[in-house]
Amino acid sequence: MVNTERYSAIAQQLAESNVTLVAVSKMKPAADIQSLYDLGQRDFGENYVQELVDKQAQLPTDIRWHFIGHLQTNKVKHIAPFVHLVHGVDSQRLLAELSRQAVKAGRVIDVLLQVHIAQEETKFGLDEEELVAALDTAPALPGVAVLGLMGMASFSENKEQVRGEFRRLKQLRDAHADRAGSGLPILSMGMSDDHVIAIEEGSTMVRVGSLLFGRR
Numbered sequence: 001m002v003n004t005e006r007y008s009a010i011a012q013q014l015a016e017s018n019v020t021l022v023a024v025s026k027m028k029p030a031a032d033i034q035s036l037y038d039l040g041q042r043d044f045g046e047n048y049v050q051e052l053v054d055k056q057a058q059l060p061t062d063i064r065w066h067f068i069g070h071l072q073t074n075k076v077k078h079i080a081p082f083v084h085l086v087h088g089v090d091s092q093r094l095l096a097e098l099s100r101q102a103v104k105a106g107r108v109i110d111v112l113l114q115v116h117i118a119q120e121e122t123k124f125g126l127d128e129e130e131l132v133a134a135l136d137t138a139p140a141l142p143g144v145a146v147l148g149l150m151g152m153a154s155f156s157e158n159k160e161q162v163r164g165e166f167r168r169l170k171q172l173r174d175a176h177a178d179r180a181g182s183g184l185p186i187l188s189m190g191m192s193d194d195h196v197i198a199i200e201e202g203s204t205m206v207r208v209g210s211l212l213f214g215r216r
């Protein structure tokens, strides 16, 4: 069930702090997306290529679709013509393929590089050395613009650990901002359970799903 009252409260708070709300609608029906759209929401996040392609075809064309999942290089072509921002770029191979498909589609795709900040082995992302290498390669790729970094904190009750991981992502951004022409203005960090801490640590974009759409 979509919680429209909670949506309105969160959307207002975030707008006041200049933080972009990406409403994560994966595994939720198009009707749920439409109901937040009707309240003014335009940024939606999806994790699966086929699901995103299907929803994009059914829903209003001014929705800004964020791809926040793990993107396989062989699927880039399906979303390249319309995707607004790809959050989880975690290899130079994926960056190169995004550029190639963007050029084919006659556009530039905005992307965020995903950095591994959590303790868990399972979370995807670049380490600092790989991040630097990707940032230094990106200017040679005409189809992509690297606008910032994305990270996922540990799934943990330990708030200080989560805070420390977000702080590290911001420090990495600050340390390497001048390697990108954009200055890396976007920091995509924070989900339903940890977005308050993420914002305190400098997040500019949060990806919130279950708090708005209910449990998946």
Ligand SMILES: *Cc1c(COP(=O)(O)O)cnc(C)c1O
Pocket (backbone or CB within 6 Å): 024, 026, 047, 068, 069, 152, 191, 192, 193, 207, 208, 209, 210, 211
């Ligand atoms: C599913 C997902 C979210 C949203 O998670 P919630 O806990 O439901 O807010 C955010 N970011 C990524 C990368 C996700 O896969």
